[in-house]
Amino acid sequence: MEVIYRACNLCEAICGLSFEMKEGKIETIRADKDDPLSEGHICPKGPEMKTIYEDPDRLRKPMKRFGTEWKEISYEEAFEEITAKIVETQKKFGNDSVGAYLGNPNTHNYGNTLFGYRFFKKLNSINLFSATSVDQLPHHFAAHFMFGHQFLLPIPDIDRTQYFLVMGANPIASKGSLMTAPNIDKRLKVLRARKGKLVVLDPRRTETAEKADEHHFIRPETDVFFLLAFIHVMFQENRLKLERLGEFTEGIDELKTITEKYSPERVEKITGISHNVIRKIVKDFTESESAVIYGRVGLSMQSFGAVCQWLINCINIITGNLDRVGGAMFPSPAIDLVSGSLESEDIGFDRWRSNARNLPEFYGELPVSALSDEILSQNDNRIKFLFTCAGNPVLSTPNGNKMERALESLDYMVSIDLYINETTRHANIILPPSSPLEHEHYDIVFHMLAVRNTAKFSRAIFPKADTLKHDWEIFGELMRRLEGKRQGKEPKPMSSRITPETTLDFLLRTGTYGKSHGLNLAKLKENPHGIDFGYHKEVLPEKLKSKDKKIRLVPEIFQKDIPRLEERERTFNGNKFLLIGRRHLKSNNSWMHNSKKLMSGKNRCTIWIHPMDAEKLGVKDLDNIRVRSSVNQIVAPVEITEGIMQGVLSLPYGFGHHRKGIKLNVASESPGVSINDLTDDTRIDELCGNAAFSGLEVEIERE
Secondary structure: OEEEEEEOOOOOOOOEEEEEEEOOEEEEEEEOOOOOOOOOOOOOOHHHHHHHHHOOOOOOOOEEEEOOEEEEOOHHHHHHHHHHHHHHHHHHHOHHHEEEEEOHHHHHOHHHHHHHHHHHHHOOOOOEEEOHHHHOHHHHHHHHHHHOOOOOOOEEOOOOOOEEEEEOOOHHHHOOOOOEOOOHHHHHHHHHHOOOEEEEEOOEOOHHHHOOOEEEOOOOOOHHHHHHHHHHHHHHOOOOOOHHHHHHEEOHHHHHHHHOOOOHHHHHHHHOOOHHHHHHHHHHHHHOOOOEEEEOHHHHOOOOHHHHHHHHHHHHHHOOOEOOOOOEEOOOOOOOOOOOOOOOOOOOEEEEEOOOOOOEEEOOEOOHHHHHHHHHOOOOOOOOEEEEEOOOHHHHOOOHHHHHHHHHHOOEEEEEOOOOOOOHHHOOEEEOEOOHHHOOEEOOOHHHHEOOEEEOEEOOOOOOOOOOEOHHHHHHHHHHHHHHHHHOOOOOOOOOOOOHHHHHHHHHHOOHHHHHHOOOHHHHHHOOOOEEEEOOOOOOOOOOOOOOOOEEOOOHHHHOOHHHHHHHHHOOOOOOEEEEOOOOOOOEOOEOOOOOOOOOOOOOOOEEEOHHHHHHHOOOOOOEEEEEOOOOEEEEEEEEOOOEOOOEEEOOOOOOOOOOOOOOHHHHHOOOOOHHHOOOOOOEOOOOOOEOOOOEEEEEEEO
16 A cells, blocks of 8 residues: 655644555555654644545536636636736726635645736736735734744744744644644643643633633733733833843833723723733743744734734734744744845835725735725726635635625636636636646644644655646746736746746755755655654844834834724624634635535524623524624524524525535535625725724624
């Protein structure tokens, strides 16, 4: 029996998998016990990579839509039609009339990462959107202005910390998000075994909160006030411990001024956390041998997401826990997108704005909340031609019904995708790439976010089907044909020398361990389990990308956003029902809903409600309720639980598979409702433009 080792690329954890093969078929998929990062861990999603490969609903040839019918066409025909349409559209309406949306799976595929952005840049359009501004833009925004680069993201050193404070995150379900932490269950167990402490603040008693030493309910959209009070107490009680960070950190006095009026007593009513609890958390955190605070989607997907991530960085800095063992540390990946880049603190933000909504660009992308309006606008420069690549914005971006209307109004649409789903059903042509098991892989992004420095190359499990092209081949063909049509010449042949593997080898040779350890692609192939380069080490101030190698503790752009906080406090109404999302271990947004095994069990698309709220409403378990927002309404069954804060409702992400025309047989059997049929695309974090999903005010009634 042949055994092939590779990383799972279905979520950020990149767990090592062992594929046991017999006569060219997968017998079993197990955990790779010798993977240095995941250490023998596997979650229910990993074995389902086989299901995706075998899925009869997966597209295996390009498809063209004729009305509501789909017909197979050749790649040749598809490429010619698409590139001719790009040239025609841009010639008539300008470059910005063609736009693109890139979903999360692009980051999980090194062919897309290395070649996709090259193609979309060739469109010469300002209208590039991605899932970044759905849930993680605040992290990049804070990193850019504080440290000088969007990918200078501090990662919790959870394997060595003594106090782990988690806000708005559920790593046991996500396996770490912007914190690649496979086997997180074991890591947290080991944390507590060494007398460390896990504390969770969340409106829901999550799977992570169930394992915590302490869990405190906090009202959605008020995390920013807790963080301000935390820093207030540190100054008031003289708990600052900058230590060596003080040598290259500026802005302490400004931070003190900003936080001095936000005492725990002032914020306890708005947050729902008593002043005594706040002071105890600060005391325990600052008196621990090491500590780190981590906040994820619950903090990022709200009106003050960027300020929350900024304040989290501030806390890790002023407690002396940034770039310190057991604190928040910067990985040293084999391929480092930061080290070779120029200082970027003066570039990357607000170089242009969206036409209809006037929202600012960040590192070449506009906020996805603007996408529908950029299509539906009556302006001459509206988007008339849209690419979607490995994304499902109808289910994953705010105001899904409006997004549907926008897609229906397009002159032309192309999707690079494996399925006919809620979004791609609107496309004129769908170009299916090879499946994850049919191509090699290296996790360029997630090694940059990992809790330990490792590197691993994944070989293909199966040869690519003759009817398919790899994603990078699709982008390469589109690029060369587009250049040829623009120049009125025959397109140049694709280079056989520039492939994902040759590019990867170059990046490894010139990267962190290529220089110090002679790392290259051949060495990775000789080590199929991956190579371990050890714990993170101190890298500051050398790694900072600010021109003077200093941390900007209080960037001016954050300082100017404080009056908006004051307005929020003045208009606070604690009597409104607030809606939040939730994630399940067996899915990743709308991914994997076409797997019978992962969708088995009881209905997951329920609205969590507190018993006291259910009693007032007069509903019992599985009764239907109607939830109404400013943009739409949905009906779904309730699940009564004390695991949700009173006044808060929770509905999972990624459902809504009732749309006509989708070709997802398993998902259609458990359609559920989409939380993003309720969210409002005009509700954003005004500072950075990220969508503000969480804490949406809704009204409810018994159905």
